[in-house]
Amino acid sequence: MNKAWLVARQEFRQTVSTKAFWIGLLSLPVIICLAVAVPVLLDRTTDARRYAVVDDSGWLLAEIDRSIYQDDLQGLAEDLQRKHRQDREAHDRLPEILRAFGGAWRELDEMHRDGMIQALASAATVDASTFVIARRAELLDWWTRATTEDLDRLHLELSRQRFDRVEVPPGTDTEAALNKAIREGQLFAYFIIGSDPIGRGGGRAKDASQHASRYDSGRSSEYVSNNLTDRELRDWFAAYADACVRRVRLQREGIQPQVADWVQASVSFGERRVDAGGEVAEVATRDKVRQWAPAVFTYLLWIAVFTSAQMLLTSTIEEKSARIMEVLVSSVSPTDLLTGKVIGVAGAGLIVVGSWALCLLVGMLSLAHIVGPAAQGLTQVAADPYLLVAFAVYFLLGYLLYAAYLVGLGSLCTSLKESQNLMWPAMMPLLVALMSMTHISKDPNGTIARVLSFIPPLTPFVMMNRSGGPPPLWEYVATTLLLVLSIWLAVRAAARVFRVGILATGSRPSAREVLRWLLAG
Amino acid sequence: MHGEIGKVWVATEETTVTGVTCAVHLDGVSKSFGDRPAVCDLSLKIWPGAIYGFLGPNGAGKTTTMRLILGIYLPDSGSVSVLGHEDPRLVRERIGYLPEERGLYPRMRVLDQVAYFGALKGLSDLESRSRAGDLLDKYGLGSCSQLRCQALSKGMAQKVQILATLIHEPDLVILDEPFSGLDPVNRDLMRDVIIGLRERGASVIFSTHITEQAEQICDHVVLIDGGRKLLDGATQQVRAAAGGAVHLEYEGDISMLAGLPDVQRVNDAGRQAEIILAEGGDPQVVLRSLVEHAVTVLAFDLRQPSLHEVFIRSVNRSAAEVSLG
Numbered sequence: 001m002n003k004a005w006l007v008a009r010q011e012f013r014q015t016v017s018t019k020a021f022w023i024g025l026l027s028l029p030v031i032i033c034l035a036v037a038v039p040v041l042l043d044r045t046t047d048a049r050r051y052a053v054v055d056d057s058g059w060l061l062a063e064i065d066r067s068i069y070q071d072d073l074q075g076l077a078e079d080l081q082r083k084h085r086q087d088r089e090a091h092d093r094l095p096e097i098l099r100a101f102g103g104a105w106r107e108l109d110e111m112h113r114d115g116m117i118q119a120l121a122s123a124a125t126v127d128a129s130t131f132v133i134a135r136r137a138e139l140l141d142w143w144t145r146a147t148t149e150d151l152d153r154l155h156l157e158l159s160r161q162r163f164d165r166v167e168v169p170p171g172t173d174t175e176a177a178l179n180k181a182i183r184e185g186q187l188f189a190y191f192i193i194g195s196d197p198i199g200r201g202g203g204r205a206k207d208a209s210q211h212a213s214r215y216d217s218g219r220s221s222e223y224v225s226n227n228l229t230d231r232e233l234r235d236w237f238a239a240y241a242d243a244c245v246r247r248v249r250l251q252r253e254g255i256q257p258q259v260a261d262w263v264q265a266s267v268s269f270g271e272r273r274v275d276a277g278g279e280v281a282e283v284a285t286r287d288k289v290r291q292w293a294p295a296v297f298t299y300l301l302w303i304a305v306f307t308s309a310q311m312l313l314t315s316t317i318e319e320k321s322a323r324i325m326e327v328l329v330s331s332v333s334p335t336d337l338l339t340g341k342v343i344g345v346a347g348a349g350l351i352v353v354g355s356w357a358l359c360l361l362v363g364m365l366s367l368a369h370i371v372g373p374a375a376q377g378l379t380q381v382a383a384d385p386y387l388l389v390a391f392a393v394y395f396l397l398g399y400l401l402y403a404a405y406l407v408g409l410g411s412l413c414t415s416l417k418e419s420q421n422l423m424w425p426a427m428m429p430l431l432v433a434l435m436s437m438t439h440i441s442k443d444p445n446g447t448i449a450r451v452l453s454f455i456p457p458l459t460p461f462v463m464m465n466r467s468g469g470p471p472p473l474w475e476y477v478a479t480t481l482l483l484v485l486s487i488w489l490a491v492r493a494a495a496r497v498f499r500v501g502i503l504a505t506g507s508r509p510s511a512r513e514v515l516r517w518l519l520a521g
Numbered sequence: 522m523h524g525e526i527g528k529v530w531v532a533t534e535e536t537t538v539t540g541v542t543c544a545v546h547l548d549g550v551s552k553s554f555g556d557r558p559a560v561c562d563l564s565l566k567i568w569p570g571a572i573y574g575f576l577g578p579n580g581a582g583k584t585t586t587m588r589l590i591l592g593i594y595l596p597d598s599g600s601v602s603v604l605g606h607e608d609p610r611l612v613r614e615r616i617g618y619l620p621e622e623r624g625l626y627p628r629m630r631v632l633d634q635v636a637y638f639g640a641l642k643g644l645s646d647l648e649s650r651s652r653a654g655d656l657l658d659k660y661g662l663g664s665c666s667q668l669r670c671q672a673l674s675k676g677m678a679q680k681v682q683i684l685a686t687l688i689h690e691p692d693l694v695i696l697d698e699p700f701s702g703l704d705p706v707n708r709d710l711m712r713d714v715i716i717g718l719r720e721r722g723a724s725v726i727f728s729t730h731i732t733e734q735a736e737q738i739c740d741h742v743v744l745i746d747g748g749r750k751l752l753d754g755a756t757q758q759v760r761a762a763a764g765g766a767v768h769l770e771y772e773g774d775i776s777m778l779a780g781l782p783d784v785q786r787v788n789d790a791g792r793q794a795e796i797i798l799a800e801g802g803d804p805q806v807v808l809r810s811l812v813e814h815a816v817t818v819l820a821f822d823l824r825q826p827s828l829h830e831v832f833i834r835s836v837n838r839s840a841a842e843v844s845l846g
Contacts, residue, residue, distance in 0.1 A: 323624035
């Protein structure tokens with residue numbers, strides 16, 4: 001056994017000294033970082049979309065502008081409060097009007113804050129605070145004049161940094177001028193608001209015949225752009241237009257907004273679950289996360305088993321092609337050699353998986369403000385000893401089963417290319433495990449999940465995935481026993497093939513020959 | 522030590538004689554792969570402190586015999602005893618083995634590589650590293666000890682392989698075609714190493730089909746063909762038993778020698794030839810014939826037949842027996 005540890009240590013060192021190991025180790029963290037950072041970076045570096053609006057209605061654009069201003073003020077107020085609390089230095093560098101606005105907002109309670117923002121965005125002075133009355137015009141002036149450069153310098157965010165409205169060029173043929181601006185790349189898009197957006201189509205009147213009904217006003221409003229893939233500006237502006245038009249429609253029909261909300265409210269089914277004691281309990285985020293966590297663990301397990309078994313295959317073939325095997329078996333028994341290799345690569349595999357898990361955990365904790373309450377739930381689940389033990393056990397068992405096959409295979413081949421053709425018996429169950437993952441997560445105790453649990457090459461993945469169920473104890477015991485028995489048989493078979501295969505040279509042995517080695521004992 | 526070898530060689534079937542135990546004793550060993558026999562009923566004794574050459578054509582069963590001695594293969598029948606143990610696997614740490622197909626871990630550093638093989642042979646980490654360092658220094662590889670093996674030249678890699686085989690100072694050293702692929706410098710190094718091992722009291726078995734090397738180094742030769750032992754004896758005795766021969770250096774045409782009744786065979790290399798005399802053949806008749814045919818004789822040396830001749834003759838005889846049988 002001492003020799004097996006020597007081989008394991010050597011195998012571990014060899015494996016961690018390869019580029020493939022480090023690429024594997026760093027790939028997930030790098031992918032996660034890129035997935036988070038790249039969209040943010042791209043978003044920041046994207047120029048503001050410049051747009052214009054031709055408003056035939058004469059009133060809707062002003063309403064939309066007011067709504068945008070209102071939302072900007074809301075975001076600004078919250079940002080000012082955060083800066084005031086966390087970064088006083090940055091806060092103190094802000095223009096005086098903003099500091100005064102933030103201060104006035106902070107002094108109010110939740111309900112009055114909304115009222116203040118509404119009052120600032122409208123001309124109404126009823127119930128307005130002193131600040132609103134005294135400085136509304138000054139704040140609006142700052143908002144109107146602030147450029148994107150000013151905002152970047154002050155680390156403030158307004159909608160204008162993403163969507164910047166420019167005035168429609170003066171003249172008679174406005175649309176021709178706008179079309180030219182689009183063609184020349186000076187404008188991203190322009191909107192045409194119909195003369196009667198309150199009608200059904202929200203459209204632009206063409207002639208009197210189209211005013212037959214008060215609900216139908218003819219031609220639709222238009223969005224003109226040469227960029228057909230980025231719909232962000234269109235959706236954003238349309239959402240504001242929708243909200244304003246609906247508000248006016250409700251007013252016209254004499255419907256209270258509260259009534260409209262009530263009419264449109266959907267029937268809500270509150271989620272409950274039955275806990276271990278048979279009682280109905282609330283469903284917390286943690287419970288939902290826990291239901292899906294096994295799928296994440298299963299995926300991690302799948303990658304871990306696949307990666308480690310692949311490393312073992314590569315190492316065996318490399319040793320065979322580098323002609324080291326014969327020297328090794330003159331010093332170490334094939335069983336010790338096999339054991340050492342399997343343990344050494346398992347160690348390297350666990351380091352890869354461990355680092356990924358750690359990376360995910362750190363990532364979730366550091367991005368808690370983005371992920372939200374799910375982050376806390378995820379970290380609790382990730383630290384769940386039951387899941388961690390299940391993961392470790394199933395990794396070990398799954399790895400041993402696949403390692404037995406692949407190390408046997410490796411001893412027969414002299415090159416990786418040669419081994420690719422014989423990989424399919426290992427790849428098939430791995431693919432089935434991957435394809436059935438979502439189904440089993442949704443129905444962990446269904447017939448398919450239960451049947452697949454009893455197929456040894458699938459057992460580790462399916463049972464790990466079913467732990468959200470969880471399955472009855474006897475199924476755990478029976479499937480694990482079956483899996484252990486399969487591993488025992490597979491390792492014995494692998495040892496027999498390995499013992500002869502590692503010294504075989506020339507062409508790859510035929511299936512009949514391998515069968516003879518297996519039966520020879 | 523030679524005296525002992527001479528004494529036991531002629532003496533006995535026992536494994537131990539006058540307190541000296543056989544390093545290797547094969548007794549009626551057979552090994553087949555499927556229905557293909559690789560070694561048939563092979564019996565052999567190898568005594569300590571001697572160099573044994575395994576001769577035989579490719580596919581004769583030399584490597585299989587070596588693997589049987591190492592315990593890599595188990596015999597189908599017969600027994601193998603190595604360094605006094607019935608199971609060779611129990612004395613792995615006292616055996617050094619350099620296979621014909623030899624390699625190194627390409628990414629491993631030279632010192633680590635030699636030390637790793639030492640550790641596998643039972644040396645402690647500390648001792649194996651210390652010995653590896655000393656060996657590398659002794660054989661001029663000290664400056665390469667921290668290089669990765671893939672950076673070594675072929676000759677240097679060969680040296681490292683030899684050192685890795687010997688780091689644990691084995692009592693029995695088995696070298697499978699040790700000279701094949703070696704450059705002249707490393708060939709001399711290998712020869713010196715083999716002779717040094719004998720001086721240290723270790724037994725050395727090496728396989729080769731280059732008979733000149735075996736003739737120079739071996740105390741004892743074993744000729745194997747088709748998995749069977751054809752010859753087994755001290756090198757000088759094997760040659761002496763093969764009759765007389767003449768070493769000739771010449772200029773001219775010597776084709777007429779083949780027709781002389783005193784000549785059994787001529788191994789003609791163009792300007793040199795080995796003339797194997799028939800039983801009772803007279804070398805004077807050969808010399809007279811050469812002079813009569815105006816052949817310029819530069820050297821005419823009466824000798825025992827070379828191992829090469831013994832090899833060819835034995836293999837041909839074996840083939841003839843097989844075809845008749």
